[in-house]
Amino acid sequence: MLRFRYLLRRLAQAAVTLVAVTALLFGLLHAIPGGPLRNLIGESVGADPAAAERAEALLGLDRPPLERYLGWAGGLLVGDFGASWVVAPGRPVGPLLLTALGNTLVLTGTALLLALVLGGLVGVASALRPGSALDLGLGLGSLLLGGAPTFWLGMVLLIVFAVELAWLPAGGAQTIGRDDPLDRLRYLVLPVVTLAAVQVAAWGRYVRAALLEELGRDHLRTARAKGLPETVVLLRHAAPNALTPLVALLSLEVPALVAGATVTEAVFSYPGLGRLLLSALRAYDWPLVQGIALILAVAVIGSSLVAEVVVAILNPRLRA
Amino acid sequence: MRTMRLGRRRWLALAAGLTTGLTFGCGQQAAPPAPTAASSGMGAAPTSAPAQSAAGAPTSAPAPAAAAQPKATTAQASKPGAQAAPAGGKRAEVITATQLSLPASLFWGVPNGWSNLSKIDALTGDWLVMPDADGTLTPKLAREVPSLTNGGARFEGEGAARRLRVTYRLRDGLVWQDGTPLTSADVAFAFDLQRTPDFPLIDRSLVSKVDEVKTPDPLTAEFVFKPGAFDPDFARVGEPYPKHLWSGIAPAQLLKSEHATKPIHAGPYRLKEARPNEHIIFEANPRYWAGPPRTPTIVMKVAADSNAMLAQAKAGQQEITMFGYTGADLLPELERYVADGRHQVIVRPSTSTLIVGLNVDRPILSDVRVRRALLMALDRKGMNDAILHGRVGVLNSWMTAASPAYVKDLPAPTGGQGGARTLLKEAGWTPGPDGILHKDGQRFEITFWGRTEDRQRELYMQAIARDWKAIGVEAAITLRPTDVVFGKKGAGVISRRDFDAVVWQVSTMDAAGGYTMLHSSQIPSEANQMTGENYFGWRNPRADELLARARSSPEESERLAAYREHQALFMEDLPALPLFSHDLIHLIRSNVRNYRPTNSVRVADTWNASEWEALSS
Numbered sequence: 001m002l003r004f005r006y007l008l009r010r011l012a013q014a015a016v017t018l019v020a021v022t023a024l025l026f027g028l029l030h031a032i033p034g035g036p037l038r039n040l041i042g043e044s045v046g047a048d049p050a051a052a053e054r055a056e057a058l059l060g061l062d063r064p065p066l067e068r069y070l071g072w073a074g075g076l077l078v079g080d081f082g083a084s085w086v087v088a089p090g091r092p093v094g095p096l097l098l099t100a101l102g103n104t105l106v107l108t109g110t111a112l113l114l115a116l117v118l119g120g121l122v123g124v125a126s127a128l129r130p131g132s133a134l135d136l137g138l139g140l141g142s143l144l145l146g147g148a149p150t151f152w153l154g155m156v157l158l159i160v161f162a163v164e165l166a167w168l169p170a171g172g173a174q175t176i177g178r179d180d181p182l183d184r185l186r187y188l189v190l191p192v193v194t195l196a197a198v199q200v201a202a203w204g205r206y207v208r209a210a211l212l213e214e215l216g217r218d219h220l221r222t223a224r225a226k227g228l229p230e231t232v233v234l235l236r237h238a239a240p241n242a243l244t245p246l247v248a249l250l251s252l253e254v255p256a257l258v259a260g261a262t263v264t265e266a267v268f269s270y271p272g273l274g275r276l277l278l279s280a281l282r283a284y285d286w287p288l289v290q291g292i293a294l295i296l297a298v299a300v301i302g303s304s305l306v307a308e309v310v311v312a313i314l315n316p317r318l319r320a
Numbered sequence: 321m322r323t324m325r326l327g328r329r330r331w332l333a334l335a336a337g338l339t340t341g342l343t344f345g346c347g348q349q350a351a352p353p354a355p356t357a358a359s360s361g362m363g364a365a366p367t368s369a370p371a372q373s374a375a376g377a378p379t380s381a382p383a384p385a386a387a388a389q390p391k392a393t394t395a396q397a398s399k400p401g402a403q404a405a406p407a408g409g410k411r412a413e414v415i416t417a418t419q420l421s422l423p424a425s426l427f428w429g430v431p432n433g434w435s436n437l438s439k440i441d442a443l444t445g446d447w448l449v450m451p452d453a454d455g456t457l458t459p460k461l462a463r464e465v466p467s468l469t470n471g472g473a474r475f476e477g478e479g480a481a482r483r484l485r486v487t488y489r490l491r492d493g494l495v496w497q498d499g500t501p502l503t504s505a506d507v508a509f510a511f512d513l514q515r516t517p518d519f520p521l522i523d524r525s526l527v528s529k530v531d532e533v534k535t536p537d538p539l540t541a542e543f544v545f546k547p548g549a550f551d552p553d554f555a556r557v558g559e560p561y562p563k564h565l566w567s568g569i570a571p572a573q574l575l576k577s578e579h580a581t582k583p584i585h586a587g588p589y590r591l592k593e594a595r596p597n598e599h600i601i602f603e604a605n606p607r608y609w610a611g612p613p614r615t616p617t618i619v620m621k622v623a624a625d626s627n628a629m630l631a632q633a634k635a636g637q638q639e640i641t642m643f644g645y646t647g648a649d650l651l652p653e654l655e656r657y658v659a660d661g662r663h664q665v666i667v668r669p670s671t672s673t674l675i676v677g678l679n680v681d682r683p684i685l686s687d688v689r690v691r692r693a694l695l696m697a698l699d700r701k702g703m704n705d706a707i708l709h710g711r712v713g714v715l716n717s718w719m720t721a722a723s724p725a726y727v728k729d730l731p732a733p734t735g736g737q738g739g740a741r742t743l744l745k746e747a748g749w750t751p752g753p754d755g756i757l758h759k760d761g762q763r764f765e766i767t768f769w770g771r772t773e774d775r776q777r778e779l780y781m782q783a784i785a786r787d788w789k790a791i792g793v794e795a796a797i798t799l800r801p802t803d804v805v806f807g808k809k810g811a812g813v814i815s816r817r818d819f820d821a822v823v824w825q826v827s828t829m830d831a832a833g834g835y836t837m838l839h840s841s842q843i844p845s846e847a848n849q850m851t852g853e854n855y856f857g858w859r860n861p862r863a864d865e866l867l868a869r870a871r872s873s874p875e876e877s878e879r880l881a882a883y884r885e886h887q888a889l890f891m892e893d894l895p896a897l898p899l900f901s902h903d904l905i906h907l908i909r910s911n912v913r914n915y916r917p918t919n920s921v922r923v924a925d926t927w928n929a930s931e932w933e934a935l936s937s
Contacts, residue, residue, distance in 0.1 A: 084596075086803060088597065089424050089425075089803070090576075091596065096596075159631075162634070163634045163635060164634075166636050168635070169635050169636075169637050170628075170631040170632045170634070170635035170637060171623070171628060171631070171632050171635075171637070172621075176601060177593075177601050177619055266624075269632075271598055279801075282772050282800075283800070283804065284800070
């Protein structure tokens, strides 16, 4: 009962935050100097006021801001994000977002999975031999990898593996017209590796620190004293305690992964949410920008909510 | 703290698992097919498979002799799909071509009209006759190209009542892609629609010379010109629109109808899937008059810029890379790249020019001395050397050497930036405290438009803005997506004439011989139903007269003379500042056959897509 009430309260808070975000988003975009129309067609508009009025009416910008906001927010409730202005003129934004979001989730999900597996291995290996050459090597590697800008790493991989060696595609999400999971996998390799590389370094450090702390505890000494093999000690007794805090951390990584994919998607021409956002920004396609920003906001709010709930479940003292 | 050990075997197992996973992901390589016997190298167009005459092939017409003849082939048509498998290997199922942008609307042939044939239009549709790679007219839906020598065109009557009559004879058994028969009634319907003011067409220069269209039988359409009217492009006056699909829709609403996203025409390919800003997939039209196209699927896709296009070509993701003029700065790299024999570069001298279009109706640009100063200030040779490796020609005309009437040595305003400052001072512009020129309290600042997708054009713009800044002119570079800048019929800032200056790649000569872009009747306005592309707003009575003569005289010598004088007037008035003549550049895999790109940005490179094929080794 307590948990249910706690969950309800958090959900209500998230809903209020989301409404505030939509208002802020709409307000900020429309408060940009010049307004949407002038940003779309340039400062020179106004030479023909009649043409400007027609354009405003066409885009629905002749209505008061509050009415426009309520119309947009009301549309969101029924899944209507409005229509694109430039990127796909007249087409509903919703399906465009869905397609791009699907691609981004595949990319970021795979990258996260890879980062967790590799980062976990790096962290465990380092923690098991602290101060060793392996630990130092992995630490240095993590430092270099974690410090490499995503766009640089992506371009290096692209030049080596796509352009020079021609082993992998240089851009896109699949061979157009071909619906084959293996083909999609080939297109995923380079962007996933790029995106995962930085994450591997971070997760390696998280896991190493958590395990090192856990490995010094008394109950592990007891486990060893009972004669348990080291693998069992590590996997059954050390890992669960060490990794629990990382679960909450994982939730908070989700928005970063979605936002961080923007650069990677641009480098590899991957048709995801980030690339769509760049296209929309360059084209001053406000309905599309609003839709994507809203999805990112939902990702932030949703993952924070999940993180709070997970932490609360793991630690009941925090539910108050 | 104690160091723990996992067994070496476990570590090896883990490493092997990860390696296997990654290898599996990378397993299928995208290396391009091995080269075939085709030659490779600069400027070498790929070889064409010999065209084979079709059963029921059109009749032949002798080569035109009269000066007024449009360039036309004898009426030969290939039956691409009927050909045997080619020597050299199996045909690929898909050919992918990449370019910088795709049109927002797929509505067939509109609003461009007859003189601007888009790549997408030429895939889904066919004209009655159509220019080939060299601009020579070839018969498509018509059995032959009408000409004065083959009798397809003839003058009737005498004196002031003398009229031109152009007769098209359609091929037997033509059908639209939905199976409905295509007849002369569709040609007459197109003519009626093109004359309707509400129909959003840019170019009415040709149909406006026609009085009526007669359809004596379902396979014959006769265009009767107005008394005394003539046009060197008379053979292109006719085209069919699908009457059964379009006639129920108000002309003004057609571009908003489903036909803007799902075009149905009579061309070699049907639209299968279109993703805005990404790609369009076309599948072969089994009902195509010449038989099914050789390649079942054509994919037209978009890349972010010319570097991305090249990277994707190197990665083996496309057979054809249509750089157009944007590949000029990449030419040295392309030359190195094709040395391996797997690709060819095609460099086509073209009718295309790069200009800075000016809106001369803007008070700040209405003084011809100002426009001359703006050209004098530009270091065009420096731009060519720095950006384009000296590979393009600096231009002093609106034509290029690809046009027979081109005058090479027309004078351009000289004096450099010092001369430009003097000229601007004469025009009343004096430097303000910020170094920018002022006149009557107005600062000399202009909005300078370009498109986002074009990195090379952006470099030009930076160089131009720098040169102008040096004489006290501030140009605010404004980059937007192609459709926002160049959208037709009021969709873009240029067609709304809501601009000061724009960097623009144009084939003016292919715009009805320059008429639609340079004649004062072609300044879009409510009065002329927003037709024409004279977005500069250039008005010069003598130039109008010369252009009208060049578009109406049956005598070639008279037309050439008119064009020569017209170019000189253009250089005096400078409604646009000519920069360079450009070659058009394409990169194709060596196993691609029959790709023959055109010499104009206004004539589709896909004009013979039904014959394209890529052979595996």
